Amino acid sequence: SSELTQDPAVSVALGQTVRITCQGDSLRSYYASWYQQKPGQAPVLVIYGKNNRPSGIPDRFSGSSSGNTASLTITGAQAEDEADYYCNSRDSSGNLVVFGGGTKLTVL
C-alpha cells in the first residue's frame, strides 16, 4: 500500500492564508479528501474530490491537486480553524484506504 506524507505542524497568523500539503503516489490517480479534527472530537470532512465542500463548511476552505501533491488552503484563517488536519485517499490498488500522518495547524 502507498503512503501519504504531511508536514507535522504548520502555523499561520490570524486572518492570513495557509496551505497544508499531502504527498503520495496514489494522488496521481485519486483525489485526496481532507478532515479537520479538534481535540476530543471526531474528524469532520472539509474538502473532497477536485474541490468540493460539504454543506456547512466555510468557503475559506479550498482544495487543489497537482501531480502527487494535494493541498488544503485556508484563506483568512480563523481561531476556530486551529486543529489537526488529515488527508486520505485510496492506495494505488484502489481497494485500500490510506491516511496521511496529520498536520497540526496553529493559528497565531
Place this chain on the structure above:
Amino acid sequence: EVQLVESGGGLVKPGGSLRLSCAASGFTFSSYSMNWVRQAPGKGLEWVSSISSSSSYIYYADSVKGRFTISRDNAKNSLYLQMNSLRAEDTAVYYCARESTNCGGDCPFDYWGQGTLVTVSS
C-alpha cells in the same frame, strides 16, 4: 439527521477478543459502504477496514488482517468489527465512518461516529 453510534469498547487483555458495533440511523444504511478507522492515543488516524453496501467487498489494513473481521446487518442498520488476538498496539479509539456515494473511486468519509475506546492491557 445522520447518526453513527459506536459501542462495545472497553479494557481487554492481550490475546483477548472484543466486538464493536456501530448503530446507524438517519439514512438508508444498506446503500452505503462503511469503514472502521482507529486512532491510538496521541496519534493519527489509521484506516482499519471497509465493507461494501451488500458485503460483497471487504478489505483490511495489513496491521489487522487475519485478526479482525468486519461485517454488517442491513436489516438492523448495524456495522460490526470482531477483534481477535488483540495486542497492545490495537489500543485506540475506533470510529465507524460512512463512505459517500456517487463519487467514483474518490469517495470521502462524510459522516463519523464519536468513537469507542479499546484498551488492550494486562
